[in-house]
Amino acid sequence: MVERASLNAYIADNTVVRPVALVAELSLHTADESTAIWQATERQLADASVPPPFWAFAWAGGQALARHLLDHPELVTGRRVFDFAAGSGLVALAAARAGARRVWANDIDPFACAAIAANARLNGLGEQLAVVDRDVTKAASGAPDRIDLITAGDICYDRDMATRVMAWLRAQASAGVTVLIGDPGRDYLPRAALAPVATMVVPTMADLEDASTRTTTIWRVLS
Secondary structure (H helix, E strand, O other): OOOHHHHHHHHHHHOEEEEOOOOOOOEEEEOOOOOHHHHOOHHHHHHOOOOOOHHHOOOHHHHHHHHHHHHOHHHOEOOEEEEEOOOOOHHHHHHHHOOEOEEEEEOOOHHHHHHHHHHHHHOOOOOOEEEEOOOOOOOOOOOOOOOOEEEEEOOOOOHHHHHHHHHHHHHHHHOOOEEEEEEOOOOOOOHHHEEEEEEEEEEOOHHHHOOOEEEEEEEEEOO
8 A cells, every 4th residue: 555655746657647637727736648547547556555546537427617717717616616526626626716715625535635735836826725534424524514515527437336425415415515516427317316517528548438429418417
């Protein structure tokens, strides 16, 4: 396992810095064909006790949400924003750049948490964003109080995760929090519980998505 103190070095050594295709205002530490974690098999990563590097890619749902927030800063200006399952932290970075009062980026993967912090520093937003590394869907941990907006990109790719997470997001919406999801047509998105807000075509990596673009919808979770 990569030691926590070495996470920043691991990210620097295994990624390249590139602007985000749909969100050129922001850059991320990402994996591509030139990096070792791109070339590593899932078994090789597991043998090294390294979880799959979901944090090293700008997934379509996150790109769409980030673009939407930057194009509509009134959604976040002066508000408290919580980016759930943040991965690279792209959506949280967009919220901070768009003028959010306070931003939290949440992920339970320690590599993702380190990447979020590194990406915040890379974009000059290190002082505007806090990282939350616990499972907030569990009542004992929970999200910070008085959240105005929750964002979640690409969370419905696994049935069990989608069921558990959507129950939590619906509870937040019922409590008066605005909840936005970015989704490029994942199999387990419960559309009956959602209202569409915007749709856009997002550039993607064909090796990840089997397509060079994905039509991605931003949904509001109904209370």
